[in-house]
Amino acid sequence: MKNIVRRIAGAQQLGIILIIVVLLVVAQAANPQALMPSNIVEILRSSALYFIGASAATLVLVGGGLDLSIGSVFAVGGVAAGIAMNAGVPWPLAILLALVVCGMLGLINASLITWVGVPPFIATLGMLFAASGIVIVVTGGTPRFGFPAAFTDLGQLNLFGIPLLVFYAVIIGVLAHVVLAHTVFGYNIRAFGGSAPAARANGIRAAQMNVSLYVISAVVAGLCGVLLAARVATADPGAGGTGFAFQVLAAVIIGGTSLFGGVGTIAGTALGALLFAVINNTLALTNTNPQWQNVATGVILVTAVAVDHLRRKRRFAVRSA
Amino acid sequence: MSTLQPTLELRGIKKTFGHVSALKGVDLAAYSGEVLAIVGDNGAGKSSLIRTISGVYRPDEGAILVEGEQQAFSNPAAARAAGIATVFQDLALIEVLDVATNMFIGQYPRRGPFVRRKAMEREARAFLDELGVSVASVRTEIGMLSGGQRQIVAIARAMRTGGQVVLLDEPTAALGVRETAQAADMIRTLRERGNAVIVVSHDMSLVFELADSIQVMRLGEVAGVRRRTDTTRDEIIGLITGAITGDRLTA
């Protein structure tokens, strides 16, 4: 019985691995650069920030929530750190400050959802607009730059030929996996996302869950913004945005996390994030019109959700009938 | 019997919603090693009573005592901590999670921040085996179980939490014959283990098969409490419908 479940659940991820392999083969046929270590490193670097953001988004979605505001909280993170460093704040403190600011935005999201009863979609959509507006007002639209080398090194240096960004992604991914799969908090996330009323009846507190999830989500989104600012040595008020938010959510959903909560893995999310980077890379290496990326994203996304839906139907509704 | 201290005792519980009095001064006493059945028509106050005992509602007036000590439950977690395990009618199970996890929700065996998965599965398995319950694997997701199997897991969870008081809301409402018998067996096991068991049910044959005492609710008040051995179905049904005037109905 369990094998059937595992097999069906695993099918989607197997599908993604297959698509990735096919894309790499196609790319290799078109351009022998494709499978060179240098290109693989670039693929990993490209997916790193999205994966970091997607790790936190996985926790939120598995917990039955949704955070659209990560797009503008991303910009808040980079710009806040930039403003602080321009004002002479030492960079580690500047990062900390930026993350605290982002954490507060997450707290606002959680408060609206928990105590005011605003649906997550609306609360975080509101924050998406409000935070991006504030960033533009505060900066006047001008990017911040002129950061200490120690800060930009965080996003630019390599270790053993692999960008530090990739190491951060691996560390955060492993952490998120352990939290979700093995800790009491992770079990509570899945219970809360699986059925909030049932979780509450069993003593899991909604307020505690929402605050933890949305604060984590905002802090991690802010961290992504800080890391991008370090990588390009510029904090752009227009960074992140809906483009970042939607790609992160698409990666999470394609990775097999259910929009309905309770189900999802970090490994699947990693594959989802990797898939996007590989699609972009292959389109570039094969000189294909880059607009196909959006087409591919759309098709894969809808397929992934359809598969999730059918899987649930097969697993639950049909069986309990 | 009545000289013993009740495991759970309610005194003069009142609960009003707006202009509606759901509970108008309800007493209740449940004893260790006994099954107390609560019966009554729809709107008699059974649901409000269950929610009060399980900590979902806070009563406007009255006292709740567990083992003689007064308690105030601000939420279901507090009721559970005081030793009251509730099997809700909607079961409060989580479909996408497996049997073992559902049995331990909110009370996982842990080492620091980590859930001891293996220990949890082992204990869940051992517990189900001890009850003679047939669930293929404790890793099976609840969503894949039949209604009866779900009910059994929910009861098993309530038993496992080791509360002195186990409260079951319509435990057999959705079950077939064989599953109903299995649930009845589990309720007997609970009684033998020394729990105070409270069963809310419409099913008169189940009530007469299991209960030691029967408490009849009518219009938010207690119409009567009878030892099963001292009463008949007709009397209970008369109390439920109001055909027989309740002991304390004054109006």
Next chain:
Amino acid sequence: MSPITPRRAALATLAIAAITASLSGCSALSGGSVAASSTPTGDLREVKTITYVNPAPFYPSFDDVGQCFEEAAKANGWKPVEVGTAGSAVDNQGAIDLISQAIANGTDALVVFPTIPELFTPVIQQARDAGIYVVAQNAGAPSIGQQTQVGTDSKQLGALIAEGLGATDPAAKVGILSGSASTTPHVDEITGFTDYAAEHFPDMTVVASDYTNGDPTKAPELFSNMLTAHPEITALFPIEGTSVAAAITAVKERGATGTINVVANDLTADHRAVIEDGSLLGVGEQGWCESGTKSVEAVKKLSEGETLPDFIPTTSTFYDISNLPAK
């Protein structure tokens, strides 16, 4: 117009939405006859209020345009009104709405920036029908209805950048990242660049082009992939200001600083800093302030009954480390 490179390209989808909207606007308008607005000299409208619809208030360069516009308007004794859309991206539909509102509020003259000229044609026509002077800040583009256009010649700007790059690397293999395939100023600037290169630097070619489609966060990845796919690239040309840092980063991550040049638009503070440290070869700077001033001058002349040419160019300049103006 061009050359005024809006920092964020309008999303293609947004453009489609806007097209749809303006089409419906069109049919609404067709009730009134689109009379050719002949302006008899005796019937010239006096200008009291002049409105500037700023297409990108979030982009500092447009602040310069706005300020010079206001100063020039005040010098004429007019009341200047500056309005702009919210957000951090170009919002065509929002700008069109603002123009409609300005018409309704009875402005005497309008200075507008039709990012995608076709979208703005109906509302410009509507303003003309109401007897409002309309000056567009858009060059060499097919929008119709306005009385003249003031601004950068995008093609000329592109040519200047090709010239500036060619001085250093006459055989450059160029990778270009622009906003979208439908952003006219970007298309024109690329055309100007390639035309100039073809004429003066036969070995200079554009070997790769890609689009951010309004998502600047993607730029580092797009440049990185471009460099992998085209190892022969010796120059990157990010047209959007928001992609410049990404281009420089991609070059740095390849360890190709010095062998791959980066050229861009706009002399903003951040671009100046990277020109000074050598990671940006140079920028084509448009006459931002000039376009504000000249727009007002054009309205003045129109109100005096003068006939104007279709296009009044402003001056663009290529700046690199050798001629960087003092701050």
